[in-house]
Amino acid sequence: MAERIIREKGLVIRHSAVELIEHWVIAISGLILALSGFFEMPTANRYYITSLPGFSWAGDFFVSLNVHYAASVLFIAAALFHLIYHGMRGDKGMIPQKGDFKTSVAVIKNFFGKGEEPPFHKYLPEQRLAYIGMAFIIAMLILSGLVKTYKNIYAPDMSLTVVLTATWIHNIFFVFFILAFLGHMAAIILKPNQPMVRGILTGAVRLDYARHRHPLWLEDIEKMEVFLIPLEQTPLAEIPHAIEETEISPVVETGKETVNQD
Amino acid sequence: MELSKIPQISRRSFLKASAGAAALSGLALPNTAHAREEDRLATLIDLSLCDGCSDREMPACVSTCKALNKDKIPKISEPIPVPWPRKIIEDWSKKKDVVNRLTSYNFIYIHKADMEWNGQKKTLFVPRRCMHCDNPACATICPFSANHKQPNGAVVIDQDLCFGGAKCKTVCPWEIPQRQSGVGIYLHVLPTLMGNGVMYKCDLCNDRLREGKLPGCVEACPRKALLIGPKKEMDALAEERAKQMNGYIYGRKENGGTSTFYVSPVPFDLINGTMKKKPGQPDMQPGVKRRMAATDPLGKAVLAVPALGIAVGAAGAFKWLAQRKADVKGKEKDNG
Numbered sequence: 191m192a193e194r195i196i197r198e199k200g201l202v203i204r205h206s207a208v209e210l211i212e213h214w215v216i217a218i219s220g221l222i223l224a225l226s227g228f229f230e231m232p233t234a235n236r237y238y239i240t241s242l243p244g245f246s247w248a249g250d251f252f253v254s255l256n257v258h259y260a261a262s263v264l265f266i267a268a269a270l271f272h273l274i275y276h277g278m279r280g281d282k283g284m285i286p287q288k289g290d291f292k293t294s295v296a297v298i299k300n301f302f303g304k305g306e307e308p309p310f311h312k313y314l315p316e317q318r319l320a321y322i323g324m325a326f327i328i329a330m331l332i333l334s335g336l337v338k339t340y341k342n343i344y345a346p347d348m349s350l351t352v353v354l355t356a357t358w359i360h361n362i363f364f365v366f367f368i369l370a371f372l373g374h375m376a377a378i379i380l381k382p383n384q385p386m387v388r389g390i391l392t393g394a395v396r397l398d399y400a401r402h403r404h405p406l407w408l409e410d411i412e413k414m415e416v417f418l419i420p421l422e423q424t425p426l427a428e429i430p431h432a433i434e435e436t437e438i439s440p441v442v443e444t445g446k447e448t449v450n451q452d
Numbered sequence: 453m454e455l456s457k458i459p460q461i462s463r464r465s466f467l468k469a470s471a472g473a474a475a476l477s478g479l480a481l482p483n484t485a486h487a488r489e490e491d492r493l494a495t496l497i498d499l500s501l502c503d504g505c506s507d508r509e510m511p512a513c514v515s516t517c518k519a520l521n522k523d524k525i526p527k528i529s530e531p532i533p534v535p536w537p538r539k540i541i542e543d544w545s546k547k548k549d550v551v552n553r554l555t556s557y558n559f560i561y562i563h564k565a566d567m568e569w570n571g572q573k574k575t576l577f578v579p580r581r582c583m584h585c586d587n588p589a590c591a592t593i594c595p596f597s598a599n600h601k602q603p604n605g606a607v608v609i610d611q612d613l614c615f616g617g618a619k620c621k622t623v624c625p626w627e628i629p630q631r632q633s634g635v636g637i638y639l640h641v642l643p644t645l646m647g648n649g650v651m652y653k654c655d656l657c658n659d660r661l662r663e664g665k666l667p668g669c670v671e672a673c674p675r676k677a678l679l680i681g682p683k684k685e686m687d688a689l690a691e692e693r694a695k696q697m698n699g700y701i702y703g704r705k706e707n708g709g710t711s712t713f714y715v716s717p718v719p720f721d722l723i724n725g726t727m728k729k730k731p732g733q734p735d736m737q738p739g740v741k742r743r744m745a746a747t748d749p750l751g752k753a754v755l756a757v758p759a760l761g762i763a764v765g766a767a768g769a770f771k772w773l774a775q776r777k778a779d780v781k782g783k784e785k786d787n788g
Contacts (some may be wrong), residue, residue, distance in 0.1 A: 197781075208768070230593065230619075231617065232593055232595070232596050232617045232618075232619045234591055234624070235538075236535070236537070236538050237537060237619075238537065238538075251589075251593060251619060251622065252589075252622055252743050252744055252746055252747055254745070255593060255744075255747045255749050256750050259747060259750035259753070259754050260750055261750050261751070262754045262757075263753050263754055263757045266754065266757045266761060266766070267757045267760055267761040268761070269761065270757075270758050270761025270762050270765060271761045271764050271768070272547050272765070273761075273765065274761070274762050274765030274766050274769065275765040275766075275768045275769045277769075278765070278766065278769030278770070278773070278781075279769050279772055279773070306642075332758075335754075336754070336755065336758070339751050339754045339755055340755060341592060342592045342593065342744070342747070342751055343751045343752060343755070346586070346587045346588060346591060346592050346601040347600075347601040347602060347603050347605075350597075350600050350602075353597045353600060354597050357595075357596060357597040361595070361596070388568040401675075435719070
């Protein structure tokens with residue numbers, strides 16, 4: 191099990207190595223795609239980007255197309271791996287749930303000092319909504335990109351309607367991708383979200399942060415611990431205590447205090 | 453070669469190909485991903501016949517092309533917005549009469565090639581315009597798909613969609629498309645920051661082809677030095693004529709293959725030697741490579757990688773499921 195509590199270090203494993211690799215392959219290749227796609231506009235020569243050290247290649251459309259293709263290989267492979275791997279495992283943590291939109295509004299209001307944050311599962315409701323939005327953007331970019339690539343190699347005289355549709359979907363969703371990326375970056379600037387940055391860099395978040403903000407997630411982990419961790423490794427005395435802690439939610443209280451103090 | 457001896461292209465087969473291409477070029481989704489081979493047209497330019505219309509003020513192909521396209525470019529927006537940060541404006545609207553090079557108002561010109569061949573002085577007249585390549589980078593990597601290869605083989609720029617970024621010109625080995633600043637859709641978006649006009653070039657008179665008419669230059673040529681027909685027939689005719697004159701063909705392999713076959717009694721490297729590549733005046737380098745071919749291997753990898761992602765994802769998930777099953781069994785056993 192990837193998700194587990196390491197009490198002696200005060201950490202909770204939030205992401206497995208596979209998830210970290212997926213995220214960073216998609217993130218880095220996505221940024222390379224955005225940059226090389228921008229150079230295809232054409233912009234590099236006009237805006238003197240080619241004069242920047244290390245960017246002389248940006249003005250050569252065939253080189254930037256090769257860079258775009260190379261990044262696409264990683265991007266598409268990671269995206270489809272993600273879809274199939276997590277789909278088959280039945281991972282549903284990032285799938286939006288009923289009431290997510292309403293709760294997201296409450297959470298966003300809380301960022302501005304209004305109201306209180308509800309206790310969270312592993313992911314925040316707006317993370318689930320953002321995930322599905324980004325997944326849709328990525329799906330549209332991949333599908334339209336595949337059509338364009340097929341046209342480039344095998345069918346330059348493909349139906350103009352198909353080509354125009356693919357091109358404009360690709361261009362419009364490129365803009366959405368940039369906006370979604372900026373939104374993603376803006377989210378981690380918000381103070382309450384900052385402890386999660388450690389999670390996506392190292393795979394683990396602080397236990398006290400998780401207790402404060404994701405008690406429902408910890409509850410799930412602790413329930414699984416009871417079931418999966420061999421008895422000799424988990425002293426009997428500890429298990430009810432762990433569950434009890436969550437059930438009476440002292441951490442939520444602490445969280446409220448912290449929020450109030452802020 | 454006397455005019456009476458020139459093999460005539462079957463008008464019937466030309467019209468048949470035109471009709472098929474016209475049907476395919478509609479907005480309806482086609483049954484096939486791309487045009488059928490028999491729908492593709494090609495032109496043949498026989499340099500042994502072209503005399504540059506020396507007896508006329510302007511070659512017939514050039515004057516006809518100009519006449520047919522005289523109203524193509526709409527009124528130029530004055531003053532033309534100055535692009536930022538590179539302040540390049542290309543305005544041919546006050547030089548519409550230029551005929552010795554390609555401009556936004558002149559889609560074909562005649563290059564006079566004076567050479568020495570087999571110990572004799574030889575002059576050839578070479579009509580120059582878009583080659584209508586088989587896989588034209590100018591069209592395939594246009595960021596707005598404003599430039600597109602039609603099912604009949606014509607490479608056509610839609611002036612209503614073009615932003616005039618001149619990418620098509622940069623990737624064309626002959627730098628054929630020419631920009632006219634101050635017109636086009638960019639004026640309505642971000643005129644100083646994005647785009648710079650519209651790119652113009654020969655479109656093989658695609659509108660006339662759809663009506664079953666010949667391109668203006670082909671129809672106007674008094675010596676029938678320019679012909680059009682189904683690509684296979686034109687290819688065979690080029691071969692036949694080259695054999696007859698013990699000559700050479702240009703356009704078959706260049707830039708990965710084109711829909712224009714030049715036939716000449718003189719080698720093309722010699723003709724190319726008379727051409728100094730300048731803006732609007734392309735050279736004619738034999739065997740010029742299709743540079744975009746260098747991107748094909750990675751492009752093919754892009755098309756193949758979805759299968760890899762799915763396979764590895766499924767394998768990983770199966771492994772995880774098997775491991776989980778084993779763990780659960782182990783726990784049940786331990787708990788006795």
